[in-house]
Amino acid sequence: MPIKVAVLYRRYAHEKATRLLAGTLARDGRAVVSRHCMSMLDQPGGAGRLAHALHETDVAILSCGGRDINAVLRCFPPGIRRPYVVSLFPGIVLRRQLDAFVTRLGCDRVLLNSPADLARYRMLCAVLRVPCNGELYGAAWFEGAARAGEGAGPLPMTAHAARGGPASVFFEQAGVPHRPEDMADLARKLLDLARRNPERHFYIKIRAPEPVWPGARTTPQGSVSDFMVGRAMPPNVSITDAPVSTLLDQVDSCLTVSSSAAVEALLRGRHVYIVADYPARQNHLAFFCKSGLLTRVAHVDFASPPVLRKAWMDRHVVDPGLHVDRVGAAIVRAQSSPRPPPARWRRWLLPVFFPDTVLPHPRTWLRQLRRAFQLLEAAGE
Numbered sequence: 001m002p003i004k005v006a007v008l009y010r011r012y013a014h015e016k017a018t019r020l021l022a023g024t025l026a027r028d029g030r031a032v033v034s035r036h037c038m039s040m041l042d043q044p045g046g047a048g049r050l051a052h053a054l055h056e057t058d059v060a061i062l063s064c065g066g067r068d069i070n071a072v073l074r075c076f077p078p079g080i081r082r083p084y085v086v087s088l089f090p091g092i093v094l095r096r097q098l099d100a101f102v103t104r105l106g107c108d109r110v111l112l113n114s115p116a117d118l119a120r121y122r123m124l125c126a127v128l129r130v131p132c133n134g135e136l137y138g139a140a141w142f143e144g145a146a147r148a149g150e151g152a153g154p155l156p157m158t159a160h161a162a163r164g165g166p167a168s169v170f171f172e173q174a175g176v177p178h179r180p181e182d183m184a185d186l187a188r189k190l191l192d193l194a195r196r197n198p199e200r201h202f203y204i205k206i207r208a209p210e211p212v213w214p215g216a217r218t219t220p221q222g223s224v225s226d227f228m229v230g231r232a233m234p235p236n237v238s239i240t241d242a243p244v245s246t247l248l249d250q251v252d253s254c255l256t257v258s259s260s261a262a263v264e265a266l267l268r269g270r271h272v273y274i275v276a277d278y279p280a281r282q283n284h285l286a287f288f289c290k291s292g293l294l295t296r297v298a299h300v301d302f303a304s305p306p307v308l309r310k311a312w313m314d315r316h317v318v319d320p321g322l323h324v325d326r327v328g329a330a331i332v333r334a335q336s337s338p339r340p341p342p343a344r345w346r347r348w349l350l351p352v353f354f355p356d357t358v359l360p361h362p363r364t365w366l367r368q369l370r371r372a373f374q375l376l377e378a379a380g381e
Contacts, residue, residue, distance in 0.1 A: 003058040007022050013141065170254070195234050207259075342373075
């Protein structure tokens with residue numbers, strides 16, 4: 001008899017990250033999958049409707065932030081049967097985002113993006129003296145894993161199919177670069193790059209601004225393409241909202257500041273240029289800092305791309321297609337069980353074991369971590 005699996009997500013990128021795992025569970029009739037958008041939690045009575053939807057569910061796959069994850073866990077107080085809760089990450093986890101790990105401690109299974117993330121998560125569990133519920137999965141948002149079949153690694157180069165010549169794509173991000181003047185500067189530099197390479201087509205992949213929680217402090221929004229509107233556009237530049245996988249079929253390289261699409265490009269065997277013209281911390285460059293891929297737009301040379309460091313790739317970039325069958329088989333057999341709370345006093349040891357997450361902004365780190373533990377504790381009440 002097939003198990004019932006509920007996929008919960010908040011945005012398109014979140015839902016995309018669940019497709020490989022949900023599809024694997026549904027394969028051969030092993031599971032019946034339903035999908036639910038977490039926006040219902042923003043409506044009156046939404047928590048009750050969510051709990052009702054999950055009442056007969058065997059497995060819940062959560063692809064969302066810590067607030068949403070713990071809102072789901074709160075639907076099932078101690079003593080009430082709950083589905084087996086699996087959480088995954090729909091994007092890159094920065095080293096300073098220890099709070100993202102903390103908010104997942106109450107799940108039954110946590111799927112990590114890479115060996116580096118798994119090592120840090122195991123250390124967190126050890127410091128807090130809770131059983132480790134994490135395991136290696138890979139970059140869940142990589143669409144090529146499903147298309148490649150049973151974990152075949154990077155897909156073959158299929159660039160130039162659409163236009164018959166060399167092509168590149170710039171993956172923009174909402175609010176990145178951080179300052180509007182830097183966005184305008186990057187727009188100008190990208191158009192200049194296109195003019196210097198008239199034989200190459202450039203796609204600008206747009207990204208809509210991310211919504212923020214009601215009452216949350218807002219971040220600068222807008223995007224690089226906003227600053228291209230009204231400018232004289234070279235004929236070899238196109239602004240597009242095509243899916244990442246479609247664009248990667250048509251290009252041999254990509255540029256971005258810090259988009260998780262760069263991970264997809266690496267897994268597809270494309271050349272990647274990480275734009276390092278702007279402040280690293282404000283623009284989330286830390287993930288790529290030791291990759292060998294950082295460059296300035298003025299230094300981009302398509303005949304001599306950056307050399308990817310294999311040691312960094314092995315630690316930080318994993319194809320989920322290599323692990324999805326193992327993970328799926330384990331989930332089908334698993335049963336939910338209560339998770340012990342973290343040892344409260346030991347949270348004060350976290351700065352000792354994770355000093356790189358504290359500096360240079362200890363107040364911000366403490367505030368984020370305090371909020372993460374509050375969400376976790378509220379879910380366990």
